[in-house]
Amino acid sequence: MALIEASSPHTMNTYGRVPIALSHGQGVRVWDVNGKRYLDALAGIAVNTLGHNHPKLVPALQDQVARIIHSSNYYHVPNQEKLAAKLVELSGLSNVFFCSTGLEANEAALKLARKFGHDKGIARPEIVVYEKAFHGRSIATLSATGNPKVQKGFEPLLEGFIRVPLNDVESLKRATEGNPNVVAVFFETIQGEGGINPMRIEYLQQVRQLCDQRDWLLMIDEVQCGMGRTGKWFAHQWAGIKPDVMPLAKGLGSGVPIGAVVAGPRAANIFQPGNHGTTFGGNPLAMRAGVETIRIVEEDGLLDNAARVGSHLKGALVRELGGLKSVREIRGQGLMLGIELDRPCGVLTNRAAEAGLLISVTADSVIRLVPPLILTEAEADEIVALLAPLVTAFLRE
Numbered sequence: 311m312a313l314i315e316a317s318s319p320h321t322m323n324t325y326g327r328v329p330i331a332l333s334h335g336q337g338v339r340v341w342d343v344n345g346k347r348y349l350d351a352l353a354g355i356a357v358n359t360l361g362h363n364h365p366k367l368v369p370a371l372q373d374q375v376a377r378i379i380h381s382s383n384y385y386h387v388p389n390q391e392k393l394a395a396k397l398v399e400l401s402g403l404s405n406v407f408f409c410s411t412g413l414e415a416n417e418a419a420l421k422l423a424r425k426f427g428h429d430k431g432i433a434r435p436e437i438v439v440y441e442k443a444f445h446g447r448s449i450a451t452l453s454a455t456g457n458p459k460v461q462k463g464f465e466p467l468l469e470g471f472i473r474v475p476l477n478d479v480e481s482l483k484r485a486t487e488g489n490p491n492v493v494a495v496f497f498e499t500i501q502g503e504g505g506i507n508p509m510r511i512e513y514l515q516q517v518r519q520l521c522d523q524r525d526w527l528l529m530i531d532e533v534q535c536g537m538g539r540t541g542k543w544f545a546h547q548w549a550g551i552k553p554d555v556m557p558l559a560k561g562l563g564s565g566v567p568i569g570a571v572v573a574g575p576r577a578a579n580i581f582q583p584g585n586h587g588t589t590f591g592g593n594p595l596a597m598r599a600g601v602e603t604i605r606i607v608e609e610d611g612l613l614d615n616a617a618r619v620g621s622h623l624k625g626a627l628v629r630e631l632g633g634l635k636s637v638r639e640i641r642g643q644g645l646m647l648g649i650e651l652d653r654p655c656g657v658l659t660n661r662a663a664e665a666g667l668l669i670s671v672t673a674d675s676v677i678r679l680v681p682p683l684i685l686t687e688a689e690a691d692e693i694v695a696l697l698a699p700l701v702t703a704f705l706r707e
């Protein structure tokens with residue numbers, strides 16, 4: 311049996327990895343290079359929307375690779391317009407900029423907010439961000455992130471951020487009172503890396519109203535919670551509101567690197583030629599992946615599936631684990647669920663893998679489940695059957 315090297319001498323030491331290497335997958339199953347099978351409840355961190363080796367996605371991507379992979383934004387890319395039109399239709403917003411990752415989408419959003427300020431004469435624009443937020447690891451996006459562990463060692467942080475707690479409109483008002491430099495409010499509808507922390511519906515509505523009253527941009531990072539994961543295309547749609555700026559990435563290409571910033575009328579014309587750009591963003595392969603992912607989610611009814619199987623999964627988790635006194639909360643929506651324990655539980659990631667289940671732990675003590683949107687109820691039951699005994703045993707230690 312081949313061993314997986316515990317250390318990788320030539321790659322930088324940036325990840326605490328589970329000691330396995332995945333070789334191939336089928337649906338919600340993956341196999342490692344030694345032939346061991348796993349149930350995938352992580353989906354490459356909410357990326358593999360359609361699971362693995364999807365019978366409709368694979369031939370489309372093979373066709374695209376054989377035609378053209380990359381052409382550059384020197385030229386028109388027809389599928390950029392097609393995917394943008396689709397994102398505009400699904401979001402009710404108006405224009406899209408394409409990039410390749412989540413942090414790039416957020417970086418573009420931050421630039422939009424600053425230029426929105428400069429365009430109305432604000433020389434030192436400030437952006438409201440949130441405790442426990444995660445927006446990426448570039449200098450700008452780690453400065454917007456609300457996690458000291460992500461920031462430590464990379465100071466000085468970028469200035470121009472005001473940090474507030476979640477779901478507390480009075481704090482938001484106090485923190486911005488009399489400040490003419492505020493240009494935007496920026497948050498995830500459901501914080502992912504921060505521990506699956508949802509913004510409440512009424513808070514989303516209150517912030518939308520405040521942004522209208524004060525002429526601020528409402529910028530909602532849907533990089534993790536978007537693309538159907540909660541049972542609507544975008545998680546903020548549960549509140550019946552629209553943002554002015556919406557970064558997307560993870561699930562948008564079902565595994566092919568892609569990012570996008572979708573903007574409404576107040577932000578759609580801020581960038582002019584020369585203000586922003588990228589080499590890889592919007593390339594033909596990524597655009598095809600985005601177009602096909604959305605088509606398949608629609609054809610196969612995967613929004614409804616995410617909502618239905620997600621509530622089935624949550625119900626089963628509550629039944630099996632909700633009664634334990636060390637389980638603080640089981641929360642989230644659709645197929646974006648978190649189980650918060652009363653203690654750090656990072657060891658569960660490796661133990662679950664040993665048991666044949668791929669999960670992750672975020673914010674030290676929250677088990678995160680973000681499986682592919684094709685998950686069935688039977689597969690959800692299987693996740694619970696694998697996970698519940700591990701958690702119960704761990705809490706008895």
Ligand SMILES: *Cc1c(COP(=O)(O)O)cnc(C)c1O
Nearest residue numbers: 411412413444445446502533534
């Ligand atoms: C993952 C994530 C990012 C960063 O995306 P990358 O592609 O890793 O740069 C930003 N925001 C949220 C909400 C995320 O979950």
